[in-house]
Amino acid sequence: MFHVVEDDAAVADALVLMLREFDHEVRSYPDAEEFLREARLAGSDTVIVDLALPGMGGGELVRFLETIADPPRVVVISGEPQGELDRHLEGLPKLPVIRKPVDVEDLRRLF
Numbered sequence: 001m002f003h004v005v006e007d008d009a010a011v012a013d014a015l016v017l018m019l020r021e022f023d024h025e026v027r028s029y030p031d032a033e034e035f036l037r038e039a040r041l042a043g044s045d046t047v048i049v050d051l052a053l054p055g056m057g058g059g060e061l062v063r064f065l066e067t068i069a070d071p072p073r074v075v076v077i078s079g080e081p082q083g084e085l086d087r088h089l090e091g092l093p094k095l096p097v098i099r100k101p102v103d104v105e106d107l108r109r110l111f
Helices: 009-021 032-038 058-067 082-089 104-110
Strands: 002-005 026-029 046-050 073-078 097-099
Touching: 002 009, 002 032, 009 026, 009 104, 026 032, 032 058, 046 058, 058 073, 058 082, 073 082, 097 104
Parallel strands: 002 026, 002 046, 046 073, 073 097
Antiparallel strands: none
């Protein structure tokens, strides 16, 4: 199962459609809080997290996901400049990054 945590509805829809084209089961969430309330995670899942989320930020969500017993695979998505991206990910293990605008071939290479 893929979980897309993205507040931009157009980006979330595009990711969902592309991932379904690759035959993945996908669910999207507009923010970290809804994701944490509703997602039923397994270690085999993949969570795509926008770093610029309202409320609980994407970096904070990624840090939380790293602490659970059987963590899912985490991929971050961002349209921010590299310096901001580095700041969000400081102290985290190296994670795959999808840059906005999303390219279907970049996505295909990751999944």
